[in-house]
Amino acid sequence: MKTELTTLLGIEYPIIQGGMAWVAEHRLAAAVSEAGGLGLIGAANAPAEWVRDEIRKAKELTDKPFGVNIMLMSPYADEVAKVVAEEKVKVVTTGAGNPGKYMTMWKEAGIKVIPVVASVALAKMMVKAGADAVVAEGTESGGHIGETTTMVLVPQVVDAVKVPVIAAGGIADGRGIAAAFMLGASGVQMGTRFVATQDAVVHENYKNYIVKAKDIDTRVTGRSGGHPVRVLRNEATKKYLDMEKAGATFEELEMLTVGGLRKAVTEGDVRTGSVMSGQIAGMIKDIPTCKEVMETLVAETDALLKGKGFYE
Numbered sequence: 001m002k003t004e005l006t007t008l009l010g011i012e013y014p015i016i017q018g019g020m021a022w023v024a025e026h027r028l029a030a031a032v033s034e035a036g037g038l039g040l041i042g043a044a045n046a047p048a049e050w051v052r053d054e055i056r057k058a059k060e061l062t063d064k065p066f067g068v069n070i071m072l073m074s075p076y077a078d079e080v081a082k083v084v085a086e087e088k089v090k091v092v093t094t095g096a097g098n099p100g101k102y103m104t105m106w107k108e109a110g111i112k113v114i115p116v117v118a119s120v121a122l123a124k125m126m127v128k129a130g131a132d133a134v135v136a137e138g139t140e141s142g143g144h145i146g147e148t149t150t151m152v153l154v155p156q157v158v159d160a161v162k163v164p165v166i167a168a169g170g171i172a173d174g175r176g177i178a179a180a181f182m183l184g185a186s187g188v189q190m191g192t193r194f195v196a197t198q199d200a201v202v203h204e205n206y207k208n209y210i211v212k213a214k215d216i217d218t219r220v221t222g223r224s225g226g227h228p229v230r231v232l233r234n235e236a237t238k239k240y241l242d243m244e245k246a247g248a249t250f251e252e253l254e255m256l257t258v259g260g261l262r263k264a265v266t267e268g269d270v271r272t273g274s275v276m277s278g279q280i281a282g283m284i285k286d287i288p289t290c291k292e293v294m295e296t297l298v299a300e301t302d303a304l305l306k307g308k309g310f311y312e
């Protein structure tokens with residue numbers, strides 16, 4: 001499955017694991033990279049020394065390339081940006097902001113830089129600043145999201161930039177990957193699919209909640225404050241959305257979600273925690289290993305793209 005992206009990153013399959021807060025730690029990242037994709041460590045809101053330690057632990061588990069995702073709203077973003085350069089991480093992806101100010105430092109360290117974008121304008125700006133590829137992330141994704149769907153965003157980003165485009169949002173099987181290629185993408189990024197795996201160090205309640213979810217079970221909180229976040233519906237989202245509708249302040253709403261993702265991921269509190277997930281949760285029915293996920297994805301995509309698809 002050679003594409004512009006596999007060549008750029010030196011990986012076997014053009015499949016990247018999302019850099020999910022609390023979920024994407026070294027064991028998941030190493031498992032995805034060992035299976036031939038690109039695993040990511042999610043720096044999220046963690047201090048720089050935690051990130052350094054995770055990078056070193058991942059290096060002990062795999063010789064294959066892996067990356068770090070830097071969440072740019074983090075108070076530690078500046079320090080983490082330095083750590084990835086010092087540790088000579090192969091690939092950096094960024095989310096929730098504009099990484100322009102770090103670009104020169106990362107390029108000088110030989111890092112491949114892949115910003116996650118939710119619009120054509122930001123994609124163009126990032127490529128101008130030196131991005132090696134971009135992830136075009138549709139609103140179907142879990143966590144912090146933009147407005148535009150994957151189907152609409154990906155081809156427009158493909159038309160706007162000359163670097164490889166990675167499609168994200170709403171992809172969890174070979175059909176989604178084949179469709180992403182049809183839209184002009186050179187690869188995909190998947191989050192939710194990799195949460196529901198044996199390798200993800202995530203409470204079993206969280207994984208089972210994804211498996212149990214139906215197509216219409218995600219909700220978007222925080223639209224009123226300009227920070228929309230997609231999660232699986234539960235008691236907490238009901239309360240949040242009721243309060244948001246009633247005109248609660250940003251601070252009142254923040255109080256409801258602070259620490260909610262940690263509570264769901266580490267304690268398994270899927271009732272009052274934040275169970276971040278993409279809309280594709282409804283399609284996920286099992287909890288395999290990353291290796292099994294990758295083998296299935298590649299077999300399904302191959303079957304479709306080698307002509308055994310719709311028109312056979």
Ligand code: TUI
Pocket residue numbers: 021044071094095096097098116117118122137142143144145146229261
């Ligand atoms: O970053 C994500 N998804 C995330 S980050 C995150 S961390 C979090 N933890 C607890 C509560 C809330 C959040 C969870 N999920 N995806 C990448 C992404 N980036 N999607 C959209 C964007 C984006 C949005 C605005 C990128 C840039 C941007 O503005 C750029 C600018 O000009 O500042």
